[in-house]
Amino acid sequence: MSDQQKIDTKLIHAGEPKVRYGDAVSMPIFQSSTFEYSGQKDYHDIKYIRLNNTPNHIVLHKKLAALENGEDALVTSSGMAAISTALLSFLSSGDHFLAHESLYGGTHDLINKDFPEIGIECDFIDAADSSGWSEKLRSETKLIYVETITNPLLNVLDLKAVVNFAKENNLLSFIDNTFASPLNYRPLEHGFDLSLHSATKYLNGHTDIVAGAVIGSEELVTKVRHKLNHFGGALDPNACFLMHRGMKTLSIRMERQNSNSLAVAKFLETHEKVCKVNHPGLESSTSHTRAQELLDGYGGMVSFEINGNIDDADKFISNLTLFINAPSLGGVESLVTRPAQSSHSGMSIEERSAAGIKDELIRLSIGIEAAEDLIVDLEQALEII
Ligand code: PLP
Helix, strand or coil: CCCCCCHHHHHHHCCCCCCCHHHCCCCCCCCCCECCCCCCCCHHHCCEHHHCCCHHHHHHHHHHHHHCCCCEEEEECCHHHHHHHHHHHHCCCCCEEEEECCCCHHHHHHHHHHHHHHCCEEEEECCCCHHHCHHHCCCCEEEEEEECECCCCCCECCHHHHHHHHHHCCCEEEEECCCCHHHHCCHHHHCCCEEEEECCCCCCCCCCCCCEEEEECHHHHHHHHHHHHHHCCCCCHHHHHHHHHHHCCHHHHHHHHHHHHHHHHHHHHHCCCEEEEECCCCCCCCCHHHHHHHCCCCCCEEEEEECCCHHHHHHHHHHCCCCEECCCCCCCCCEEECHHHCCCCCCCHHHHHHCCCCCCCEEEECCCCCHHHHHHHHHHHHHHC
16 A cells, blocks of 8 residues: 555555455454464464454554554554553553643543552643653653643644654653544654554544554554553454444545534634633634644534533533533534533542633534534524523
């Protein structure tokens, strides 16, 4: 597969078997836990689902690597399996790393609650402002960890500075690229060492599986694969099949989600009952210039505050008819949630308020419906409060 091909073409054709299995146009599901021995010498090469090397895994690995121009990739049983396994492949007891202060709640908890138990320490930094980073460096600092677009405030971090700082200080740089998807940002092209995804979201796009992905150089991904083989977070072949099928439409879904979310954000920004809208495509966003420079699209997420309290926010949510009140994001259907009640409920009120996340903040994951219909729904729900 040529690196020159457009991502839309790679989504369909990259990684597909050269000789089709049984002439099947769609990749069949290989529902076999083990495979006949054919001379493998290395434990990690034995063909077995947990060793992440069935035909369903291999096709996904090749496709994911092609999408973000990596040498290699790995699918995992969830986004958290990708994140925890990747971090634990390069950090061990006594090590220290830096991470952006406002991360996905599960990652934040992993770093804050689980890692100290095994002797891994982290200092949180504001990855949008490089001024204080050097002071946090220690001789044990190994890595820097960020997200492309933060959740739920939708800021685009200073990704160029993160890569430069990592290179200057001999650190590995990892990025959770879930919110951007490979369509809007390809971290390895910008110098990041590993790109991580919750494939549960945009990559799969149909709200029917939980999966993760790791993309990077052959050397780093092999290290993560061996760790995953021992930790056991392999993706089941049925889920591999669904992820593979979902990924083929990523570009047309994401393009629609990019444009729908901007239309929704612009509508909300003009509404009298809305006091603040977060979306990197809005000129009012403090991340707008950076987003224009770094991203090929602004993503499908919008968050906002209404003129009112938590009860008003909950009333607004229950007035919506098209948006489903559910956590998660990135599917074809539009979802609404209050992060303080869902993705960020693991943080204390103090931690949330330090991160600028008000309890009444509402987050929308915009789907591929007609933008006009979504706006009509939002308008009627705002009118009732
Ligand atoms: N990263 C981000 C940005 C997320 O939003 C999520 C889940 O919501 C995760 C990682 C974790 O992914 P998963 O639920 O697939 O384990």
